[in-house]
Every structure is written in C-alpha cells, then in structure tokens.
Amino acid sequence: MSESNLNSLLEAVRNDDVNLVSMYLPTCQEFFEATAAPSTYRDENPFLVACKHGSLRSAEQIARNYRQFLRVRYQEGYTALHLACSRGDLPLVELLLKLDSELCFEKDKFSMIPLQTAISFGYTEVISTLIAARPESVRKLTPQRETLFHLAAKHHQSSAFEALLEEVKKLKQEHLLHRKDRQGNNVLHIAASNKLIGIVKLLLPADRAMVRVNTLNKKRLTALDVYYQNSKDISTRDIGRILCEAGGLEGRSLPMRAYIRWTLETKNVILVVLGIITGAAFTTVCNLPKSFVEGSNSIEGAEYHVTDVLFGGLPHIFYLMVFNTAILIVCVGAIVVLLWSLPFRPVVLFVTISVGIVYCLLVNDIMPKFSFTIGNHRIFSFPLVALFAVAFICFGAIAYYAFSCLCRLTKWGIRKTRDGMYAVPVPMIQ
DSSP: OOHHHHHHHHHHHHTTOHHHHHHHGGGGHHHHHHHOSTTOOOTTOHHHHHHHTTOHHHHHHHHHHOGGGGGOOOTTSOOHHHHHHHHTOHHHHHHHHHHOGGGGGOOOTTSOOHHHHHHHHTOHHHHHHHHHHOGGGGGOOOTTOOOHHHHHHHTTOHHHHHHHHHHHHHHTOGGGGGOOOTTSOOHHHHHHHTTOHHHHHHHSOSSOOSSOTTOOOTTSOOHHHHHHHHOOSGGGHHHHHHHHHTTOOOGGGSOGGGGOOOOHHHHHHHHHHHHHHHHHHHHHHHTOOHHHHHHHGGGTTOEEOHHHHHTTOSOHHHHHHHHHHHHHHHHHHHHHHHHTTSSOHHHHHHHHHHHHHHHHHHHHHHSOOOEEEETTEEEEHHHHHHHHHHHHHHHHHHHHHHHHHHHHHHHHHHHHHHHHHSOOOOOOOO
C-alpha cells in the first residue's frame, strides 16, 4: 500500500466522495488489517476521519466492508458513537446504531456508555434515539453507581432529565429514581445540591412525590440538609419550600426506624438464620442430655415456692425448657411476620399452629410433674414453663426499649452540646 493511496482515500473520505472511497478501499487492505483492532488508534484511520467530518456515506461504506472499525477507538479512548453523542450528531448516531446497536454498550476510558455521554451533554433527541435502540441501556450505572438521572442532575441538564423521565416512564423503570450512588445520594440530593429547581419540581409534584424525600446519604443528610448547606442566595428558597411542603425533614429529626429498609436479600438471610435457630430449639427438646432426663424422675410430685425460684431452686430442666420455649416463640413469631405478606398466608398460619401443638406435646411429655405455689394459687409445671417463657420475652423487650431510649437521649445530649458550641446560622424559608 502506498502512502499516496492512503492520502487519496482520506481526502475522498473528508469530501464524502463514495465513488473514490470505493475505488481506494481495496488498495488499503493491509492498512485496515493493521489498524482494525478495537484498541488501536491511528490519526489517519479512515472510518474515524469520516465520523469526525460528518461524511456519513463514506463511514457507512467503510463500516460495511470492515465492521470491526465500528469499535476502533480515538486516542482519548472513546468510540465513534461516543463522539457522535458528545456532539449531538443525530444522523451519525442513527447510522451507527443501524450498523450495530451493540455499540450502545461500548465503554470509554471512564467506563461510560454512549447514552451516559449524551446525558452529560444534554442532547435530548440523541437520548431518545439511543434508548429506542437499546432500552436496557437505561439500567447501566457508572463506576460511581450513578444512574442516568444522577448524571443529568450532576451536569445541570434539566431538559435531558425531563426527556429521560418520560422515556423511563414508558419503560416502567421508575424505580431507578430511588437508586443511590456510592455516597448514598439519590437524585433529589444532587438536584438540591446543584439548585436545580426544575428537577426538584419534577421529582416532587404536588399530587405524589416520585422519590422518597427523606432518604439519607452516607453522611446521614437528607435533601433538605443538602439544600441548607448550599442555599446562600434568595433565588433558591423555592427549593426549600418545595422540599418542606413534600414533608422534607432534617436528618437529625428522623427516628432511627426510618433508616431501616428491608430488602429481599435481608429478609432471606434473616429467614435462614431463624429457621436454623428454630430447628436447633426443636432438636434440643427431642435430644435432651441424659443428666436432665435422669434428674427429672426424682422430682415427680414435688412442690416449690417463690423462694425456690429466686434462688434457682427449681429443676434445671425447667430453666432449659423456659429459655428454649422463649427462643422458639420469638423465632416462629418473626418467621410468621416476615412471611405474612406472601400469597400463601393460610399455609403459613397452619404450619405455625401445627409446630406449636407438636412442641407443646413434647414439652408436656418431657417435663416432670411438679407444682409451684404462690399465695393461694398453685401452678403446675407445664403452664409454668409457658408463663415464665412469656415473662422472659416481655422482660427482654422492655430492657431493649429502655436501652434504646437511653442511647437516643445520650446522642441527643451530645448533639445538643455540640450544636451549642458550633452553632451555624440556618437560612429561613419564607
């Protein structure tokens, strides 16, 4: 291949002279084979030159003969489709997608796909064309786990955000609005931080909010907190008003239970753990140590009083059954709560009742028959186990609640002291 032939081909490409391009293509085959690798960059690559100069017919002619050129990259690491998206060149985008729609998933050196590039530059027509070609591309995330909505808000592209929102609604992918990036920010955090009132209005319409307004990021800040940090001019006060009208709160005003979001994976893990513990509790009853069984025979018909309970005078098998029963009640109850939302609710209820009956029969058969006297009342061993198990559960719940209240009061006192020492004026919303 002569240098003159290559120069003539490049000149024909720049002029979009398809006839000359067709004539010179066969003479440059060795060059094409040497530069057709996707990672190869050459300034004089005819296909990239055609794309850069908008020579659509020449680009199509070259791509149809050498399809591997569609993935050849510029020196900066982006493909021809990335270039077209960054320029808003809709005809070139349409041509490249017609040749190979898989180009929608090619990544540049920043691991960005072409749709993400188009979002960053705000070309709405290009965005719609890319989504129409490969709808699944709307679910792709950046390395920072940013959605397309994050990118539009991050780059102040309100019109692109609105166009994207319409496309996502058609695809029924609104759940993407709730996704968080690596810093825990949802799109409302970004919009409030960048003072994008148009996007805030789209996300929080008067009838129904499209995102959770009090979502916390990793710094435990809500969108309202972010707004307060960045609202120094009067023109942004409408954003604060919209957030407050939608029920927005500061992060420190939210109760701890508002931070918990049960995911399917979390439920599955908890169900597995509860199932293992429940099985272990049942196995304990069915396979009691010999020392417990032999010792229980000697206390048949015995009578115990309050002092025996206070000083641990009751048989060891009694305490074992109390704690084992408490564990089983809590685990089975938690399993029922977690499975109650499933469609086969009657089956869950039937199995729970059956497990309870079987366990009661086992305990009644194993427990030695003794009585417990308190005042004028006498309670026999089996009901006493159930009574003490329920009392133990209630005591644990009360202790946990008291400990939680103490922790919240301690944190509140520390925060109050810190706020008093480092008071920062908060802008008023009018």
